[in-house]
Amino acid sequence: MDYSMKPIGTIHSPFQDKKSTPIQPSRSQAIGQVEVFPEYVEGLQDLDGFSNIILLYVFHCSEGYSLRVKPFLDDQLHGLFATRYPCRPNPIGLSVVRLVSMNGNVLEIEGVDVLDGTPLLDIKPYVPEFDFKDGARTGWLQKGE
């Protein structure tokens, strides 16, 4: 069974093409705006109590996928699901960003790492108790340390 997902907004960023887009939000201090479509604005109540939010969005410029990829941070092939590579069977992206301010249906965010015009699927509050794991091993990403 397939599931149909419909954007609830648009992420605006300074990045117009893939080459200039940072690899991950931790490597970006870029400011962007999340424009939530007006019909969903009521759902934003109390979100500004959270310093960080999780954005789920569509990697809308990715097409097709390979199950083994060379990620941006390595020159070896790895299984796609062991990477954050954007071309995936379900091209859903995830970024944890800082919520700078909220004004009506527009969120100002810091640490944006997506292309301008990215379709937004969901916003969730970032909660360390749920989302933080201490002492995590990070496989091939640790090699260079």
Added chain:
Amino acid sequence: MDYSMKPIGTIHSPFQDKKSTPIQPSRSQAIGQVEVFPEYVEGLQDLDGFSNIILLYVFHCSEGYSLRVKPFLDDQLHGLFATRYPCRPNPIGLSVVRLVSMNGNVLEIEGVDVLDGTPLLDIKPYVPEFDFKDGARTGWLQKGE
């Protein structure tokens, strides 16, 4: 524009109904299995180097949504996007779980908090550098502290 998402596997858990399902993985030590459909198994290579993984899945038992909800952890109404409530415009769930072992197309995971039979959309490696934010404020969730 709508986006069609197609499950890449199934999450198996001890939880057969919503009432017995833990609220978040941090509150669960339950063991579950992620069964990745055989055609995607090549994409799992090197995933076992990561101690924690992010699962994206469909809240398949949720129907419809309200933009203001009383979450499980509070008795006040909050904006839906300031909660992790399962009934959402795009009912995509996110859990960070511990990867105990990997055997072919089956991942044994600890800290599962989803219903048995949950459709899996994506697996990503959990990388603290990308996913951890220090000193995060957590709005209404902090009230009780």
